[in-house]
Amino acid sequence: MTTHAVEPSPFARELLRWRTTRRVSQLELALRAGTTQRYVSFIERGRSVPGRAVVIRLAESLELTLRERNALLLAAGYAPAFAESSLDAAELEPVREALDGILEGHLPYPAVVAGPRGELVAANAAFDVLTEGAAPGLLKPPVNVLRLALHPDGMASRVVNLQAWGRHIIESLRSRARTSPDPRMSELADELAAYVPPLADPGDDYLGFAVPLRLRCPEGELRLMTTLTSFATAVDVTLAELHLEAFLPADAATAEILRGRAAQRK
Secondary structure, three states, rough: OOOOOOOOOOOHHHHHHHHHOOOOHHHHHHHHHOOHHHHHHHHOOOOOOHHHHHHHHHHHOOOHHHHHHHHHHHHHOOOOOOOOOOOOOHHHHHHHHHHHHHHHOOOOOEEEOOOOOOEEEEOHHHHHHOOOOOOHHHHHHEEEEEHHHOOOOHHHHHHHOOHHHHHHHHHHHHHHHHHHOHHHHHHHHHHHHHOOOOOOOOOOOOOOOOOOOEEOOOOOEEEEEEEEEEOOOOOOOHOOOOOEEEEEOOOHHHHHHHHHHHHHHH
């Protein structure tokens, strides 16, 4: 009697690929998803076809982004579960208003809303301290805030600690590219890496990347800490991919300079 191997489906191959990328065993995935290792094994070998709810649960257990969850559903033959709206769509108007309020409320300190690869979506008036002196080409839409930060014709010439701060940006981008493989993100990381000099011997007092951005401006040197906020409970792909980057003064002198610039704008 001849037996024929079952050919894994596109979904089975994708599930195996993501599980390998996330370095999660079949047993661990099964425990996270509330099922059995045997069932996960059957799915990956093409011997079981999971329902839509199981696919969503597996995708969630693998901590996939909403975009990646939609792609996994499509591979399994199901319709996407998460909408992808345009930022100017009527249903996202409350979100836009909320973001504008957050940006305005962060003044006199700079803050931006950006996409997953640094695409500028919105910024407050204090953003001008970051764009000051940048080449017009870097400020032509669509602006990429990561390229603006590290390009020699952008902020780079004014960043005192470009090596350490730049490497922090690049490694963060590479880490996201490893977690959620994206050729465009990897290409951007390679481009940015070419702008930043190799990190010299840091010495015994090196604090890693736990140092503020040191940025020269006409009023003096700014020391800025950054915070990143994502919209973790979003159920829209577009919103889930945005993040808010807010800059905070790391010393009193920086706060005074930024308050002075805000007064001049008024």
